[in-house]
Amino acid sequence: MSTTDHTMEPTDLQSAVGRLNYAKGHGTGNDFILVSDPENQHDLGQRQVAALCDRHRGIGGDGLIRAVPSDTLPEGRKILEIRPDAYWFMDYRNADGTISEMCGNGVRVFVHFLLKEQLVDLPVGGQLPVGTRAGLKVVTRLEDGYAVDMGPWEFVHAQAAQENGLDSIVSTAKLDKARGALSVSVGNPHTVVAVATAAELDNLDLSTAPEVEPTTRNGTNVEYVLVEGAVLDEDRAVLRMRVHERGVGETLSCGTGACAAVIATRHWAQGNAAGQWTVQVPGGELRVGFAIAESGQEHVILSGPAVLVSRGEVLGS
Ligand SMILES: N[C@@H](CCC[C@H](N)C(=O)O)C(=O)O
Numbered sequence: 001m002s003t004t005d006h007t008m009e010p011t012d013l014q015s016a017v018g019r020l021n022y023a024k025g026h027g028t029g030n031d032f033i034l035v036s037d038p039e040n041q042h043d044l045g046q047r048q049v050a051a052l053c054d055r056h057r058g059i060g061g062d063g064l065i066r067a068v069p070s071d072t073l074p075e076g077r078k079i080l081e082i083r084p085d086a087y088w089f090m091d092y093r094n095a096d097g098t099i100s101e102m103c104g105n106g107v108r109v110f111v112h113f114l115l116k117e118q119l120v121d122l123p124v125g126g127q128l129p130v131g132t133r134a135g136l137k138v139v140t141r142l143e144d145g146y147a148v149d150m151g152p153w154e155f156v157h158a159q160a161a162q163e164n165g166l167d168s169i170v171s172t173a174k175l176d177k178a179r180g181a182l183s184v185s186v187g188n189p190h191t192v193v194a195v196a197t198a199a200e201l202d203n204l205d206l207s208t209a210p211e212v213e214p215t216t217r218n219g220t221n222v223e224y225v226l227v228e229g230a231v232l233d234e235d236r237a238v239l240r241m242r243v244h245e246r247g248v249g250e251t252l253s254c255g256t257g258a259c260a261a262v263i264a265t266r267h268w269a270q271g272n273a274a275g276q277w278t279v280q281v282p283g284g285e286l287r288v289g290f291a292i293a294e295s296g297q298e299h300v301i302l303s304g305p306a307v308l309v310s311r312g313e314v315l316g317s
Pocket residue numbers: 030063094099100101102103104105106188189221245246247248251253254255256257
């Protein structure tokens with residue numbers, strides 16, 4: 001016979017984390033807990049982040065972002081060698097506490113948080129260099145949000161991408177058969193699948209992780225895109241997208257995923273597409289464009305809103 005144990009689990013939020021001030025924010029519904037840590041005193045572990053991001057027993061969030069000075073982390077110190085003014089570093093964790101290299105919605109919300117905390121001064125049109133595990137990102141403040149230069153992108157399997165436009169197979173609940181997909185890195189890994197109809201996109205069951213073959217050691221984020229006819233419109237290309245995020249599950253939006261979705265779709269359209277794209281996600285709209293950097297490399301530029309919704313304090317036990 002089993003008995004019920006009513007003792008507190010070690011994952012109980014207060015004992016796991018202690019007292020902590022935080023803010024909550026989102027970018028097109030992709031929501032984050034934000035912690036300002038100018039003295040690098042809250043290097044939260046995986047279990048602590050997962051407890052904070054728990055939507056029932058914690059604060060809830062798709063991820064947690066800690067604002068720390070770049071010189072306090074090895075990855076940040078590397079960035080300071082090329083951009084000594086990249087004072088702030090975005091220490092990003094997924095909801096399950098795992099580290100990701102980059103978060104496109106998160107970096108806009110991060111800069112908005114720094115601004116609201118008066119940790120930076122950034123007028124409309126001003127630019128802020130930010131350290132991330134995917135390297136330096138430069139964020140421009142717009143009238144209606146932020147634009148992020150996400151840097152250069154790459155196909156994960158360049159030869160397969162060029163030869164077939166596909167490099168992997170994705171099986172998804174409620175999608176009748178496995179689909180070919182294309183893997184794109186924008187600092188973090190993505191696998192993009194095209195669906196054929198709005199009904200296919202709407203009916204996908206992303207409550208369980210899609211199966212991606214071949215598997216990769218670090219896993220991947222999976223984006224489903226509906227292209228319809230819009231890709232060939234010279235002025236305005238529109239995609240619809242849903243995403244299953246590594247370390248999170250289905251989210252209302254994914255900024256790096258939107259960039260990967262556009263890169264894959266443009267490739268499938270053989271470059272015959274507009275330079276500016278709108279990506280419609282369940283949580284709103286993102287804009288994706290391209291620019292040639294001084295190095296001659298193509299960079300992908302992500303724009304969208306950033307919102308802070310609340311501030312609070314985790315009470316220590
Ligand atoms: N939502 C983010 C991406 C967050 C990281 C991702 N789950 C990963 O593990 O790479 C975005 O807006 O880009």
